[in-house]
Amino acid sequence: MAKTQFDSIYKPKILVVDDEPAITIGLKRQLSSQGYEVRTASGGVQALEEIEQNSPDLVILDLMMPDLDGLQVTREVRRRILSNVPIIVLSARGESRQKVEALDLGADDYLTKPFGLDELLARVRVALRHRQQLSNPMVSASPTIINDDFLTIDLEKHLVYKEGQEIKLTPKQYETLKFLASNPDKLITHQMLLHHIWGPEYGKETQYLHVLIGQLRQKLESDSATPRYILTEPGLGYRFRLPERNDI
Amino acid sequence: MKFQGKSKKPLTDLYQNRLLYFSTARLRWQGVLFSFLSVAVATLILFLLNEAPYNVNMVFMFLTLISTVWFGLMTGFLTAVLSFFCFDFFFIPPFFTLVIDALQGWTAVLLFFGTALFANQVAGRARISSFHAQQHALEATALYELGTEVLTRIDQREMLLVVLRKVSEILKAQHCTLYLLDEGVEGKLLESAMIELPSYHNNPHRHPDPAIAQTVFQQNRVAYFPVQSNFQSDSSRQHNDGLVDETAPVAYLPLTYGSQVMGVMVTVGRDRDEQLNFSVEENRLIQVFANHVALAVEHARLIRESAQVATLRDSDQLKSSLLASVSHELRTPLTSITTAVANLELYDEPQLGTDYHETLNIIEQETERLDRLVTNLLDLSKIEAHALKPDFGWYYLPEIVQKVLERLNKNPLLKSHPVITTFTPDLPLAHVDYLQLDQALTNLIENAAKYSAPNRPITITVELQACVEVKLPSGQTLDSGISSTQVILVKVLDEGRGIPPGELERIFDKFYRVRTNQNGLVMDVPGTGIGLAITRGIIEAHGGRVWAQNRLYGGSNFTFALPVEPIAEDFEEE
Numbered sequence: 001m002a003k004t005q006f007d008s009i010y011k012p013k014i015l016v017v018d019d020e021p022a023i024t025i026g027l028k029r030q031l032s033s034q035g036y037e038v039r040t041a042s043g044g045v046q047a048l049e050e051i052e053q054n055s056p057d058l059v060i061l062d063l064m065m066p067d068l069d070g071l072q073v074t075r076e077v078r079r080r081i082l083s084n085v086p087i088i089v090l091s092a093r094g095e096s097r098q099k100v101e102a103l104d105l106g107a108d109d110y111l112t113k114p115f116g117l118d119e120l121l122a123r124v125r126v127a128l129r130h131r132q133q134l135s136n137p138m139v140s141a142s143p144t145i146i147n148d149d150f151l152t153i154d155l156e157k158h159l160v161y162k163e164g165q166e167i168k169l170t171p172k173q174y175e176t177l178k179f180l181a182s183n184p185d186k187l188i189t190h191q192m193l194l195h196h197i198w199g200p201e202y203g204k205e206t207q208y209l210h211v212l213i214g215q216l217r218q219k220l221e222s223d224s225a226t227p228r229y230i231l232t233e234p235g236l237g238y239r240f241r242l243p244e245r246n247d248i
Numbered sequence: 249m250k251f252q253g254k255s256k257k258p259l260t261d262l263y264q265n266r267l268l269y270f271s272t273a274r275l276r277w278q279g280v281l282f283s284f285l286s287v288a289v290a291t292l293i294l295f296l297l298n299e300a301p302y303n304v305n306m307v308f309m310f311l312t313l314i315s316t317v318w319f320g321l322m323t324g325f326l327t328a329v330l331s332f333f334c335f336d337f338f339f340i341p342p343f344f345t346l347v348i349d350a351l352q353g354w355t356a357v358l359l360f361f362g363t364a365l366f367a368n369q370v371a372g373r374a375r376i377s378s379f380h381a382q383q384h385a386l387e388a389t390a391l392y393e394l395g396t397e398v399l400t401r402i403d404q405r406e407m408l409l410v411v412l413r414k415v416s417e418i419l420k421a422q423h424c425t426l427y428l429l430d431e432g433v434e435g436k437l438l439e440s441a442m443i444e445l446p447s448y449h450n451n452p453h454r455h456p457d458p459a460i461a462q463t464v465f466q467q468n469r470v471a472y473f474p475v476q477s478n479f480q481s482d483s484s485r486q487h488n489d490g491l492v493d494e495t496a497p498v499a500y501l502p503l504t505y506g507s508q509v510m511g512v513m514v515t516v517g518r519d520r521d522e523q524l525n526f527s528v529e530e531n532r533l534i535q536v537f538a539n540h541v542a543l544a545v546e547h548a549r550l551i552r553e554s555a556q557v558a559t560l561r562d563s564d565q566l567k568s569s570l571l572a573s574v575s576h577e578l579r580t581p582l583t584s585i586t587t588a589v590a591n592l593e594l595y596d597e598p599q600l601g602t603d604y605h606e607t608l609n610i611i612e613q614e615t616e617r618l619d620r621l622v623t624n625l626l627d628l629s630k631i632e633a634h635a636l637k638p639d640f641g642w643y644y645l646p647e648i649v650q651k652v653l654e655r656l657n658k659n660p661l662l663k664s665h666p667v668i669t670t671f672t673p674d675l676p677l678a679h680v681d682y683l684q685l686d687q688a689l690t691n692l693i694e695n696a697a698k699y700s701a702p703n704r705p706i707t708i709t710v711e712l713q714a715c716v717e718v719k720l721p722s723g724q725t726l727d728s729g730i731s732s733t734q735v736i737l738v739k740v741l742d743e744g745r746g747i748p749p750g751e752l753e754r755i756f757d758k759f760y761r762v763r764t765n766q767n768g769l770v771m772d773v774p775g776t777g778i779g780l781a782i783t784r785g786i787i788e789a790h791g792g793r794v795w796a797q798n799r800l801y802g803g804s805n806f807t808f809a810l811p812v813e814p815i816a817e818d819f820e821e822e
Contacts, residue, residue, distance in 0.1 A: 020580055026587030033594050064576050092579040095572065096639060096683065113579055114586035114619060117593065207815050210642035210677055217644075225646030225671055226654075232647060234682030235639050 011037040012128055013054065017047040017073070018062035018090065027060065030117055031124070044068025048076055051083060058127055061107070062090045063098050071102055078106040086127035090115075096235055100189075103236060109187045110236070126185040146181050148242055151220060151229060153181050162220060172197055173216050176209075180230060180240035189237035213238060279315065279323030286311050287330040295338050304339045305360050308332075312364045313371050321372035328364040335360060383529060387536065390418045394540045404548035411544050415537045416515070419530065422496055423516040425456040427465070428545065429509070455498045456514035464500040465512050470535075471500040474524040497525045499534050503542035510545045513538050567633045571626060578622045585615050621776070627687060628758060628778050631785030638681035638789050642815055645678050645685075645710050645736060646671040652689045653708075661694065664702040670709040678736050679813045680790055688786040688794075691779035692740040692806045698775065699762075700744025700803065707741040718809060721752060721797050731791055732811035743803040752796050756784040783808070 014036045016027045024040040031038045039054065041047040044067050051059065059077070063070035070089050077083050087107040091099045099110050108130065109123050144156040152161040155178060160167045169177065175197050180188055193209055194202040202208075213232075217224040231239045290311055294304050308331035316324025336346055340353040348354050394414055401407030408426060416424040455473065464471050474497050496517045503511045515534055517526055526534065589612050593605075630636040649669060656662040678685075696706045714734055718726035726735065747755060747762060754760050758781035787794040787808045794808040 020584060022584030023580075023587055026584065026591050029591050030587070030594065092576050092583075095576075113583040114615065115583075116586070117590040207642050211815060214644060214677060224644060225669075226650045227647065232643065232651075232682070234643075234686070235641060 011035060012057040013037045013039065014058045014060060014124070015039050015041060015047065015050050015054070015056040016060045017041045017044070017065070017070075019043055019065045020062070023062070023090075027120070030120065034121060036124070044070070044073045047073055048081070051077060051085065052081055055083070056085060057131060058124060059085055059087045060090065060111075060124075061087055063095055063102060064092070069098075070107075071098060071105060074102050074105045074107050086131050088123055088127055100236060103187070103189050104191055122185075130183070130186050146184070146242060150222070153177065155182065160220070167219050169216075169219065172212060173219070176212055177216060177220070180238060181242075184240050184242055187233055187237055187239055191237075193237065209238075276319065276323070279319030280326065282319060283315055283323055283327045283330060286315070287327060287334055291334045291338055299339075301335075301339050301356055304335060305356065308335060308360065309364055309367065313367055316368045316371040317375055320375070321368065324368040324372060325365070328361065328368055331364065332357065332361045386418070387533060390414060391536070391540060394537070394544070398540075398544045398547050404552065407548060408541070408544060411541055415513075415541065419515060419533060419537070420518040421515045422518060423456070423514075425461075425514040426503075426511060426541065426545075427456075427458065427461045427514070428511040429465075455516055456500075460500055461512040461514060464502055465509055468502045468504065468509050470502070472525060472531075473498040473500075499526060499531070501534060501538040503538055503545055505542045505546045510542055510549070513541050564635070567635045571630055571633065571635060574629075575622075575626050578626070579619070582615055582619050582622070585611070589615070623687070624691075624776070624778050624782055627782045628785070631782065631789075636684070636785060636789050638684055638786075640679050640681060642677040643680055643682050643685075645675060645680075645738065645810075648680075648682060648685055649689060649708055649710060649738075652686055652693060656690065656693060656697075659694075662697045662706075665697050665700070666703070666705045668705055668707045670707070670711075672709075672711045675710060675712055675736065676812055677815055678810055679815075680810065681786075684786045684789070688783040688808070689738070689740075691783045692808075695779055696740050696742035696744065696804075696806070700742040704743040704803075707739070709737075709739045709741075711737050711739075712812070713737050715809075720793075721795055726793065726809060730793065730809065730811050732813060734812040735792070735809040736812055738808050738810070740806045741799060741803065743799075746798045746802060746804050747796055749798070752798070755796060756780045756794065 014031055016024050016031070016038060017040070018024050018027075019042055021042070024042065028038045028040055039050060039056065041050050044065050047059070047061065048068070050056065061070045061073055065073075068076075070091075074087055074089070077085065077087065086109070087102075088109045088111060089099060089102045089107045090111050090113055091102075092113045103110065108127050111120060111123060144154070146153040146155070150163060154160070158174060160169060160174070160177065176193065179193065179196050190206045190209055191203050194205060197212075198205070198208065213230060214224070217227050217230055220229055221227045229241060231241055233239055287308070290307050294307060299307075308328075312324055312328045312331060315327040333346070336348065336357050337344060340348055340357055342349060348357060394411055397407060397410045397414065401410060412424045412426060415421070460471060498517070499515045501513045501515070502509045503513055517530070589608050592608055627636070646669070649671075653662075653667055653669070693706065693708070700706070712734060715727040715730055715732070716725050718735060718737065720726060727733075751760075751762055755762060759777040760781075761775060761777040784794050787810070790810055792808055792810040794806070797805045797807070799805050
């Protein structure tokens with residue numbers, strides 16, 4: 001069951017769920033060309049069957065579907081099937097409320113329609129990498145030092161350096177940075193951050209986060225108007241990016 | 249109807265015995281007559297029968313008790329006194345004098361008098377308390393019935409009519425009128441909402457008078473008009489108006505619920521001759537009923553309001569879901585095209601040539617343009633439907649500006665313009681919807697790029713200013729219409745052709761487009777005229793203002809101001 005990134009024969013299985021055949025066919029072709037094994041489902045009920053029987057490595061799930069919508073599928077997968085398969089939800093602009101709901105229910109990431117191929121592949125890679133970290137911590141334990149030529153975060157010694165200079169962070173600032181940096185490129189929702197830093201009774205107090213992230217950016221970024229490390233996902237949360245490592 | 253049938257009986261029973269229950273303590277002529285007659289008749293009969301004094305004693309005692317129970321304390325007392333004298337005069341020796349010689353005689357007479365007075369007191373008290381008990385039972389029944397009416401009737405007018413009918417029935421009122429608050433006009437009673445029972449319109453009475461009702465309403469004070477003083481204040485008007493004298497007392501009571509006055513209840517009592525005003529009991533009852541009517545009115549208002557809220561919520565939900573499904577329907581084909589183009593990009597075979605990729609590029613860009621157009625149209629319909637609800641968060645505005653520029657830089661339109669950005673340091677976080685603000689900024693920047701020649705720079709500034717320092721094109725400052733004392737000002741400046749002065753306001757109207765430049769030359773810039781309308785809709789939904797000005801040395805200046813709201817920072821950070 002536990003396959004690793006070193007297994008060259010193994011093709012990650014991706015399930016694409018959408019009621020629009022044009023999109024399932026298109027995505028299937030694109031993802032297959034990148035070496036993924038792709039199956040498709042045209043509705044929520046079929047998607048749940050697929051997930052139970054074939055246990056895919058990743059699900060790309062449309063939110064708006066006639067029989068069982070993306071939210072219900074997400075809920076079923078997390079609560080009933082008890083699978084932690086990464087879920088990327090597809091939403092149209094204007095469906096941001098459903099998007100937030102899906103993420104709160106346990107979806108991992110999202111793509112706003114219409115999206116380009118690069119964006120899709122980037123999200124798929126991040127989600128699969130995170131999946132491997134979860135399923136096999138021995139092989140891909142998170143690194144203790146995260147660095148590029150500008151910023152260094154030493155998770156073991158709890159130290160942060162900017163251009164070689166040590167930066168003083170408050171405990172909450174450090175916790176936030178650590179949480180974000182140890183999940184590179186993954187979407188961290190407001191709720192996840194609030195639960196992690198302030199405790200499970202928090203979840204709606206996003207203004208705390210905005211202030212905290214603002215302070216962090218002022219200390220870490222060279223220009224807080226164009227943040228390089230901590231990126232805003234409007235209305236959803238934040239994403240930590242290490243420019244050098246992810247060659248973007 | 250059901251409740252009325254039940255209530256009729258106890259009411260009529262009570263009022264048939266009116267003689268019994270009226271004038272608790274006062275002497276009435278019926279009582280005096282009864283007193284004299286009964287004592288006289290009894291004395292005559294007893295004298296003729298030559299009864300023994302102890303029998304006489306008992307008969308007089310009986311008469312005293314009867315007159316107390318029937319006519320009240322005073323009549324009883326009168327009977328006792330009369331009996332005392334008759335007893336002494338006719339039955340105690342020496343006869344036919346008030347003189348008593350034997351001690352026995354004294355004992356008999358005084359014993360009778362003392363016992364009679366005592367019995368009189370006891371019977372009188374019993375009578376009063378039984379009267380009160382009946383009164384309370386009556387009120388309790390009436391209130392119970394009122395409560396049931398209020399709860400079971402849905403239609404407000406019908407319910408209030410039933411309540412009024414009940415009130416006038418119990419108070420024996422000739423007439424009852426309700427003036428209700430005109431919800432459209434502040435502090436004005438609505439005459440058309442007047443509910444009355446029975447119709448009193450053609451009667452030449454002064455009451456109910458809407459002007460008095462209005463005064464009572466405004467001062468929130470009770471007004472009583474006794475029978476005779478009705479026209480004392482302005483007797484001269486009486487004849488001119490052809491009004492007749494009132495024969496009944498009138499009460500005006502404000503209907504209060506909490507601190508709110510909801511209307512006025514006017515009660516015209518029954519005709520009466522012996523009393524000028526309502527009795528204390530009646531006053532109390534009227535007040536109690538007024539309270540209940542106020543409750544009924546409030547109840548009716550709440551029912552109406554909750555129905556309205558439900559309707560509003562339904563139509564809001566309908567709008568949102570309609571827009572969401574239209575959005576989905578329009579975007580789905582766009583997504584399919586984008587996905588299909590991406591698939592075609594995968595065929596990277598040399599024999600396809602550069603034309604192939606160029607064509608795909610065109611499809612891709614035009615799809616993107618169509619997507620923006622759809623987004624704009626949907627946003628516009630949301631603004632029109634008042635369904636544009638910002639999803640507020642705290643964001644650093646320069647970050648949004650940079651994100652927009654980063655995205656627009658891929659657009660050939662903006663590529664040809666150098667962009668200068670200036671952000672003042674230490675800007676506070678703004679309370680905005682990120683995507684909406686992104687959209688508002690995109691429209692302004694695209695607009696600037698569209699209406700200025702290639703290579704002319706576009707400047708974007710974000711700064712913090714006090715409202716009083718911000719000058720609007722009208723010459724006023726920004727201190728009215730904005731909820732904060734400070735604003736974040738975002739300016740998009742171009743060096744384009746400017747806007748004809750007469751059109752500075754109108755360019756924010758939907759579908760409005762500037763056709764000529766400042767020199768009167770016709771321009772040929774493509775567009776739909778919705779971008780700026782959306783920007784205005786978004787900024788206004790954020791409680792801000794947007795306006796356009798021409799720059800001193802050519803070009804235009806689009807500015808929007810967003811209120812600076814205090815951020816809740818109740819956690820221990822620096």
